[in-house]
Amino acid sequence: MGFSQILYSWTAIFPVIVLLYYFFRKKYTDQPVSSTLFWSEIMQETRVSPYLKHLQKNALLYLQLLALLLLMLALMNPYIYKSKIAGSQVVFIVDTSATMLAGKEQATFELHKQEMLSLINDLNGRPITVITTGHAPIAILQQETNVNAIEQAIQALQVTYETAQMPKALDVAQAFIGDASTSVYIFTDALDKMQLPIEKDTVQWIVKGAAKDLKNIAITRFAATTDGKAAMALVQLRNDTKEMQQATLTLYDADNKELVSEKVNIPSKEIVAKTFKDLPVTQTMTAKIDANDDYLVDNTQTALLQTTSAALVVDQSLHQLIQKGFQAIQPNVKMVPALQLADNKDAVIVTNQVALLGQMKKPIILFGRDDTEKFEVAGNISMTNDALFAFSNLKDVYVGALYEGFDSYKTIATVGEEPFIQLSPEGDIIVLADIEDTDWPLHPSFPLFLWSVEQQLLESSSSLGIFAPNEERVVALAQGEWSVYSQDDEFLSTVVNGILTAPIKPDTYVVRSTEEEKRFIVQLQAQERVIEEGTSYTIGALPDNGQEELSKSSIVPWILLLVLLLLVVEWEVQRRRGFTN
Structure with a gap:
C-alpha cells in the first residue's frame, strides 16, 4: 500500500483542532441537591460499566475525529497493488471449448470474462491481441488500444463448443509476439506446462485455469439402432468424481416423450454401460442424466435411428x-x-x-x-x-x-x-x-x-449423420438451395457449394430444400466430455527498468463511503441527545 499525495498529510492539524476544542469547551459546575436517595444506585451503575459511560459521553468526539482522519487519508490518495501487467504488449488466448461451461455458481468462461474486463483497466495504453481457440483459431482483436473496443469484444465472446486445440492457438500467438516483450494470458480450464513454448525470455506466460474441485458425470457413448419393428439403445456413463454417484438415466423419443427411466449407481472413476431393448421406433432418441455435477453439457446426447435398407x-x-x-x-x-x-x-x-x-x-x-x-x-x-x-x-x-x-x-x-x-x-x-x-x-x-x-454405409438417405460443433463437411445433396434449421424451425445458415457448416451447439438439426429434408446431429467430441483438474500458474518474468510494474488501485471511494456512514451515525447520536444540547 502507498500514498500518491503525501503532501496532504498536513491536514492532520484538523483532528488536533477538534480535540483542543473538546479540551476547552464549557464545563458544568457542581450543584448541591437536597436528596441523595438515588445516588447509591447511580454510582453502582457507573462502577459496573465505566467504559460504556465514557463512550456514551464522548461518542461525538470519537466519531468526528475518525471522520476527519479518514478525510485526511482520502486527500493523500492511498492505493493498493491490485494486479501486474508487464511488457510492451498483451495477448489474451481465450479457450472457447465446451468444458469452459463447467462451474459451480458460475461457469469458468464467465469468470474468465470478468477477469479479462478487470485486466483491461491496467493496460495503460499497451496494445492487446485477443485470440480464440478452435479448429481454426481467430484473432478477434489485433494490437488494439481502444479500451471501449476491447471491452465490447470481450463482452461478445461466446463458447463455440469446439475442442480447444491449444497448440494451434499458441502458434497464432507466436506470430503476434515476435521479439517484443509480451505478457500472454491464457484463459482455459487446464493446460500442461509442457505445451508452452517457453524458449523466449521476452514472454511471460500467465495461465488462468478452472476450479480444482469440479464434479462431472458424463454420457460418454450413446448409440441406438432399429430393425424397423423395435429399437435398441446402448448408453455408457462415466463418473469422474472420487465418490460413488447416483444418476437418473432417461431416454426420450423425437417428440420429447419419455421412453424409459432408470436410476444408475456409478462407482468412482468407473464406466457403467446400460442396454435397453424393445423400445418404440422413433426418428431420433435422446439420452439424459440427472446427476449432481458441475458440467451439464455432457449430460445429454442424441442419436439418429435408421432402418437399414441395403443388404x-x-x-x-x-x-x-x-x-x-x-x-x-x-x-x-x-x-x-x-x-x-x-x-x-x-x-x-x-x-x-x-x-x-x-x-x-x-x-x-x-x-x-x-x-x-x-x-x-x-x-x-x-x-x-x-x-x-x-x-x-x-x-x-x-x-x-x-x-x-x-x-x-x-x-x-x-x-x-x-x-x-x-x-x-x-x-x-x-x-x-x-x-x-x-x-x-x-x-x-x-x-x-x-x-x-x-x-x-447402410443408413437411409433421410440422414446426414453426426457432425462436430462448427465442423465443415462436404455433403451429398441434390442440386438446389439447402438451408439449415433448428428443431424450433429457426433458420441458421445455408449450404454453399455442397459444404455444410454445422451449428456450434449440440442438438438435432434439419437441412431442408423446397422438396426434401434431412436430419443431422451436432455432437460433442469425446475430449469435451472430460473435465480436467484446473491449473493456474505463471512462467517467466518481464522486468521494466529492473523492476516489475505493478498496477495501482485507489481505495478513496471506499474511504468516502465510510465517512458518509460515520456522518449518518453522528447525526443519529446527536438526535438522541437532542439538538438543543
Missing part, C-alpha cells in the same frame, strides 16, 4: 472375427464365396478384393488388399475427427503390418506415418491391414468401429 454381404475368405463382428451387429448378414461377390450389386460388400472398388452400386468395405504385399510397421495410431471414430478410440491398438495406401484417397487414421484407414471419394472404407496382424479384436473399439461403419 450386407461378407466375403467368406475374410477372418472369422470380421464375419462374427458384423453378424453381431446386423443379423441379416450374408456370407458369400469370393467369386460370387460381384453378383451382389445392390449390397454393401465386405472384402479384400481391390478390383471391386468402383464396380458396385454401393460403397464397399475393404479389410486388407489382394493386389499387393504388406510390410511391417511400428508406431502409434493417430486419428482425425471423423464420424467413424465417434465411439471408438484406436490409440491403444497394436498394428504389426500394413498394405500400401491409395494415393487419391483420404487418410483418416495412420500408424506412425503410414496410412491405416482411408476413405474413397465414392464413400468406400478401406482398412489397410489384415485383422490377424493386429490385436484390434481384443479392444472394445473393434465392434464399435464395425457398428459405425455399418451405420454410415
Whole structure:
C-alpha cells in the first residue's frame, strides 16, 4: 500500500483542532441537591460499566475525529497493488471449448470474462491481441488500444463448443509476439506446462485455469439402432468424481416423450454401460442424466435411428472375427464365396478384393488388399475427427503390418506415418491391414468401429449423420438451395457449394430444400466430455527498468463511503441527545 499525495498529510492539524476544542469547551459546575436517595444506585451503575459511560459521553468526539482522519487519508490518495501487467504488449488466448461451461455458481468462461474486463483497466495504453481457440483459431482483436473496443469484444465472446486445440492457438500467438516483450494470458480450464513454448525470455506466460474441485458425470457413448419393428439403445456413463454417484438415466423419443427411466449407481472413476431393448421406433432418441455435477453439457446426447435398407454381404475368405463382428451387429448378414461377390450389386460388400472398388452400386468395405504385399510397421495410431471414430478410440491398438495406401484417397487414421484407414471419394472404407496382424479384436473399439461403419454405409438417405460443433463437411445433396434449421424451425445458415457448416451447439438439426429434408446431429467430441483438474500458474518474468510494474488501485471511494456512514451515525447520536444540547 502507498500514498500518491503525501503532501496532504498536513491536514492532520484538523483532528488536533477538534480535540483542543473538546479540551476547552464549557464545563458544568457542581450543584448541591437536597436528596441523595438515588445516588447509591447511580454510582453502582457507573462502577459496573465505566467504559460504556465514557463512550456514551464522548461518542461525538470519537466519531468526528475518525471522520476527519479518514478525510485526511482520502486527500493523500492511498492505493493498493491490485494486479501486474508487464511488457510492451498483451495477448489474451481465450479457450472457447465446451468444458469452459463447467462451474459451480458460475461457469469458468464467465469468470474468465470478468477477469479479462478487470485486466483491461491496467493496460495503460499497451496494445492487446485477443485470440480464440478452435479448429481454426481467430484473432478477434489485433494490437488494439481502444479500451471501449476491447471491452465490447470481450463482452461478445461466446463458447463455440469446439475442442480447444491449444497448440494451434499458441502458434497464432507466436506470430503476434515476435521479439517484443509480451505478457500472454491464457484463459482455459487446464493446460500442461509442457505445451508452452517457453524458449523466449521476452514472454511471460500467465495461465488462468478452472476450479480444482469440479464434479462431472458424463454420457460418454450413446448409440441406438432399429430393425424397423423395435429399437435398441446402448448408453455408457462415466463418473469422474472420487465418490460413488447416483444418476437418473432417461431416454426420450423425437417428440420429447419419455421412453424409459432408470436410476444408475456409478462407482468412482468407473464406466457403467446400460442396454435397453424393445423400445418404440422413433426418428431420433435422446439420452439424459440427472446427476449432481458441475458440467451439464455432457449430460445429454442424441442419436439418429435408421432402418437399414441395403443388404450386407461378407466375403467368406475374410477372418472369422470380421464375419462374427458384423453378424453381431446386423443379423441379416450374408456370407458369400469370393467369386460370387460381384453378383451382389445392390449390397454393401465386405472384402479384400481391390478390383471391386468402383464396380458396385454401393460403397464397399475393404479389410486388407489382394493386389499387393504388406510390410511391417511400428508406431502409434493417430486419428482425425471423423464420424467413424465417434465411439471408438484406436490409440491403444497394436498394428504389426500394413498394405500400401491409395494415393487419391483420404487418410483418416495412420500408424506412425503410414496410412491405416482411408476413405474413397465414392464413400468406400478401406482398412489397410489384415485383422490377424493386429490385436484390434481384443479392444472394445473393434465392434464399435464395425457398428459405425455399418451405420454410415447402410443408413437411409433421410440422414446426414453426426457432425462436430462448427465442423465443415462436404455433403451429398441434390442440386438446389439447402438451408439449415433448428428443431424450433429457426433458420441458421445455408449450404454453399455442397459444404455444410454445422451449428456450434449440440442438438438435432434439419437441412431442408423446397422438396426434401434431412436430419443431422451436432455432437460433442469425446475430449469435451472430460473435465480436467484446473491449473493456474505463471512462467517467466518481464522486468521494466529492473523492476516489475505493478498496477495501482485507489481505495478513496471506499474511504468516502465510510465517512458518509460515520456522518449518518453522528447525526443519529446527536438526535438522541437532542439538538438543543
